[in-house]
Amino acid sequence: MLSKETLTKLFPDWEDGLYDAILNEAELKEAKAGTTLLKMGQNIKSAMLVVEGTIKLYQEDETGGEYFMYHLNPGEACAVTLVCNYHHEQSQVLAKAVTDIQYLSIPIAFMEKWLNEFKSWHYFVIKTYRSRYEELLKTIHEIAFKNMDERLEFYILKYVKQFGSIVNLTHQDIANDLNTSREVISRLLKKMEHNGWIVMNRNSFDWIKK
Amino acid sequence: MLSKETLTKLFPDWEDGLYDAILNEAELKEAKAGTTLLKMGQNIKSAMLVVEGTIKLYQEDETGGEYFMYHLNPGEACAVTLVCNYHHEQSQVLAKAVTDIQYLSIPIAFMEKWLNEFKSWHYFVIKTYRSRYEELLKTIHEIAFKNMDERLEFYILKYVKQFGSIVNLTHQDIANDLNTSREVISRLLKKMEHNGWIVMNRNSFDWIKK
DNA sequence: ATTTTAGTGTGATAAATATCACCCAATATA
DNA sequence: TATATTGGGTGATATTTATCACACTAAAAT
Known part of the structure; x- marks a missing residue:
């Protein structure tokens, strides 16, 4: 008790x-x-x-x-x-x-x-x-006011603030939370990877921006 | 006082x-x-x-x-x-x-x-x-969850509930309130007119759905 | 009465997002 | 070890919305 x-x-x-x-x-x-x-x-x-x-x-x-x-x-x-x-x-x-x-x-x-x-x-x-x-x-x-790429960043930042910079979510998880499709999230995350904002793994990625 | x-x-x-x-x-x-x-x-x-x-x-x-x-x-x-x-x-x-x-x-x-x-x-x-x-x-x-056509209807219904079925707003007014452009609203209103939901005038329209 | 302005109509095009199809790779399971 | 399942990559295409360009007209202003 x-x-x-x-x-x-x-x-x-x-x-x-x-x-x-x-x-x-x-x-x-x-x-x-x-x-x-x-x-x-x-x-x-x-x-x-x-x-x-x-x-x-x-x-x-x-x-x-x-x-x-x-x-x-x-x-x-x-x-x-x-x-x-x-x-x-x-x-x-x-x-x-x-x-x-x-x-x-x-x-x-x-x-x-x-x-x-x-x-x-x-x-x-x-x-x-x-x-x-x-x-x-x-x-x-x-x-x-924001497009999906900015909303995704905002979403990830909320996660990181809560649980730390290793984001243990699948693309599908994120897509569900943002009411969009897995493909959209996959493509946007790929862009973030190219920009050097994240390091991607299966089932997770690491937020390293700045 | x-x-x-x-x-x-x-x-x-x-x-x-x-x-x-x-x-x-x-x-x-x-x-x-x-x-x-x-x-x-x-x-x-x-x-x-x-x-x-x-x-x-x-x-x-x-x-x-x-x-x-x-x-x-x-x-x-x-x-x-x-x-x-x-x-x-x-x-x-x-x-x-x-x-x-x-x-x-x-x-x-x-x-x-x-x-x-x-x-x-x-x-x-x-x-x-x-x-x-x-x-x-x-x-x-x-x-x-909704597309602009449904959001527009929701918006108009809020107006009608407040001020009655004659909607004294320009397309631009509505576009501003819904953070979209005038053309989008004009086209959607035209559709509503075709569907018999509204009667359009300059500077206003009349909500007659149902 | 003429000019200006605001409100609207509409085509063409671009950008953002959704949807479909299918592939491959990693992991879990038999 | 073989197989099934899940996570992810990616092209093609459709849909929705945004943007640009310009025409037309009613109302307002001169």
Whole structure:
């Protein structure tokens, strides 16, 4: 089980009572890398706070397409699950574990209660929304104004920032995340290789630009 | 000046003290249709609550491109200006008045204060962020998965919902909002005309689909 | 009434991306 | 070791969107 100490490190801005509330009411869950944690259209029954590992958030198309938006890391929460009313809100996003993860699952019944009881929870919710709103703005900026080569670079840089400069993704993985085809990614990566930005291997490549 | 009664109608969920605080601290401002209210990169000095008229929110490119995201209507607030810290936050969006507008301008010094004092303000901020987050998701969905013809239809439908079925926009206006060129819009509108979805006039067209 | 300007129509062409077809090589599996 | 599977390379072609060029017309300005 989770210690108050760990919680304090993950969520340093909370007040004391909130840690206790979490320890009492939240369930610590685990999921293997690759698990889908939230599908589009799915009813939201609990909030999700990341304790360990990384989650990727996607916009999902009816026809199966996906577009990667941002990472969720330990100490962060999935904004869409922080609902403040019971009225069966449906998820607008797709969430996948990219590593093995641990997360706190909090029944949405507590959302409103805690908003009333804990100022620091209130701030946490606002902070979460604000930062995710900003991530979405960045995403829109990329798709609306940039060509695929620049979007690919932006995508790789996000990966590198998260996991380091050895990118363990297949071309197909990347194509899925950017809602394009494998051939397009292969050709663009080949260009990056020619430019000396990456060193390519099977199943991975190394980002060496600058 | 603004009456408490008007405020109550615009913001029905607030508590009594908050109306007074607004009446004391907020400044009622006006702007003509077409005014730019917030530029990208601009320092945020005050929050903006719409009292009268409609504001359009854009993502802005360094090179002058724009992409329309959503409308702000009376009773709604600009999420990006609802900052909860003083540290010279910069606007990530472009906001333009599309009609003559009236809005409340609140120095950001009060943001944090009111978060502590008024629960209803806290809820208002969260509600604002949540609904704008959802608007951004819709925008991403459009750009990431749809071709220009579908995006144009989505765009027109947003307009129609706001202002009625007579669309008083030039092809160039629309092209700017969708970050494309006038020719592209002209051709797509011509197709819609052939399909019997619109009746075209100079400077406007009429949406008659279904 | 004439000129200017803004809004629109449209062909030609270019660029970006998507799709199809098929190949080869590395790795996993039988 | 043989075979199947997965990851990747690449030409050909189609589609979508962008760009250029220019013509036409309604409305506005002179």
